Amino acid sequence: MKQIIMDVDPGIDDSLAILLALRSEKLNVLGITTVSGNVELHQATKNALKAVQMSGKRTPVYKGAELPLVKSYVDATDTHGKDGLGETFYQDIILEHENKHAVDYLIETMNKNPNGVEIVALGPLTNIATAIQKDRTFAGNVKGIVLMGGSARYPGNCSPVAEYNFWVDPHAAQIVFQSGIRITMVGLDVTHKIIFTPNLREIVRQFKTQISQYVYDITQFYVDFHWKQEKTIGCVINDPLAIAYLISPEIMVTKYGYVEVETVGIAIGQSVVEFTKHRTNIEVCMEVNTESFFKVFLHNLFPENIREIDILLGKEFNRREVLEKGNYRF
Template sequence: MEKIILDCDPGHDDAIAILLAAANPKIDLLGITTVSGNHNVDNTTRNALSVCTAYGIKVPVAKGSPGPLLIDQVLAVEIHGETGLDGPELPPASFELDRRHAVDFIIDTVMAHEPKTVTLVPVGPYTNIALAARKEPRIVERVKRVVAMGGSFSRGNITPAAEFNVYADPEAADVVFRAGWDVTMVGLDLTHQALATPDLQDRVRALGGSISRFILDIWEFIATTHGGLLQIEYPAIHDACCVAALIDPEVFSTEKADIRVEIAGHWTKGMTVCNFEKMGGMRHFGGTASEQVNFRHTVAMKLDHTKFCDLIVDAVERLTRQKA
C-alpha cells in the first residue's frame, strides 16, 4: 500500500485525484494539503473540504501557502472559474481543518512514519513541498519519492515554454528538483494523453449516482475552458495521473533524465529543461561542477489510456458502493 500526502489546489482535476486516492485500496491517503494555484488558497481549501464532505472522505486537510515563494501570484481562474471548482454542486464542508499549516503537517507526517514509506504527491504549485524541505531538510532523505504533476519536455500551457504549476512558483519547483529525493515529473506530455474521451464519459455515465454526476459535471465545465483556451479535444485529467501511477506503475512508461527549472529567463521562466539519458543527453548543463548532469529524475512518457480509464471507472464504482 502506498502511503501518500496529496498536495493540491482544487481545481477540477484535483478533485478527481482526491476521489481516486480515497477510493483505491492500494492507496493510504494520509492527508490532503492545499496551496494557492488554480485559485487562491481559501477557495482551494474550501473545495478540498467540500469534496471530502460530499463523498465521506475522512482524512486530515491542512491549509497551506497563500502564494509563491518570490513572484507575484498567478491563478487559473480562466480555466477553473470564480470558485476554483465551477460547474458541479458541492455541499459546505462539515468538518474542520487540521490546525497545522500544510508545511508542518507534511513534516510531522513524514517524520512520524518509517523512512521511505511516505510519498509526496504535489499536483499544484510546489510551494508547500519546497518550504517543507527547507524547514526540515531531514524529510528529503525520509520521503520515499515525490510524484509531481507539472512541467513539460515539449511546450507549456501558460506560456510557450512553461507549464502552469511550475510557472506559478518556479523557485519552489527549482528547490524540489534540486533536492536529493527521487522525483517523477508527470508533465503535460503525459497528461495531455489522459483525456476524458466520449467512451470514458459514457462508462462513467452508465454507473449512475451522485459521484458519476459530479465527475461528468467537472468534465462538462472543463470542456468549455480547455477547448477554448488550450485547444485540447477532450478534458485532460492531469492530476489523477500521479495517483494512477502509484496504484499501477504500468499505467505509464518513463525515461530517466536530469531536469532543471529555468528561473531567470525572460521568455522561458518556469520552463523544465529535460536532459534525457536514453536520448544521448548532454553531460553538462554548464561549465561548473554543480551543473554537471545526474540522470536521477524520472519523466512520464507514454500513457496506457485503457488502464488509466479503468482506474477512474473503478474509483467511481467503489465510491458509489460506499455511499449507497
C-alpha cells in the same frame, strides 16, 4: 498499501485525483495539504474538503502556502472556474480543515515515518520547498515524490515552454529538484493524452450516483474551456494520472533524466530536461496506455460498474483505433 500525502490546489482535475486516491484500496492517504494554485488557498481548501466529503472518507486536510516563494501569484480560474470546480458553487461542505499548517504537518509526518511516506504533488511545489528550507532533515525522510508538473518534450500550457504548476512557483520547483528526493515527473508529455471524452463523461453520468453526477458536473466547465481554447472535444484531466501511476505503474513508460527549472526571463517555469547517463535527479513519464489509465480511474471510482466500464471502454478505444488508422468501413 502505499502510504501517501497529497499536496493539491483543487481545481477540477485535483478533485478527481483526490476521489481516485481515496477510493483506491492500494493507497492510504494519510492527509491532504493545500496550496494556492488553480484557485487561491481558501477556495482550494474548501474544494479539497468537498472531494473528501464526496469520497465518504474523513481524511484530514491542512492549509498551506498562500503565495509562491518569489513570483507574483496568478490563478487559473479561467480554466477551472471562479470557484475552481467549474462554477458549481457547492454550499454543502460540512467538513473542516485542521488547525496545523500544512508545512508543519509534512515535516512532522516525515520525521515520524522516515522513508515510509510518498508525497503526491499536484499543484505548485511551494509547501514542499518550504518544508525543505525549514527542516534540513525533511528531504532525507521523504520516500519519494510523484508530481504532476513540467514537460520534457511537449509544449507548455501557460506559455510556449512552461507547464502551469512550475510556472506559478518556479523557485519552489527548482528547490525540490535540487533536494535529492527521488522524483517521478508526470508531465504534459503524458497527461495531454488523457482526454475525458464526451462518450466517457456520458458513461459516468449514466451510473446515476452522487459521485458520478459530481464528476460530470465539475468537468462541464473544463469541457467548454478546452473547446474554446484549443478545439478539443472533451477535457484533459491531468492530475488523476499521477495517482493512477501510483496504483498501477505499468500503465506508463519512464526514462531517467536530469532537470532544472528556469526561474527568470521569458522561459520562466520551463522544466529543462536532459536525458543523460552522467547525472539524474528524476524519472520522467514519457508514454502512457490511455485505455489502461481509464480502467484504473473508472474501476476505482465506480467498482460496482466494472463490467459495464470494460464493455464501454472497449467500444470507445476500438472505435478510436479504427478512426486513427483511417479505416472508415463500418
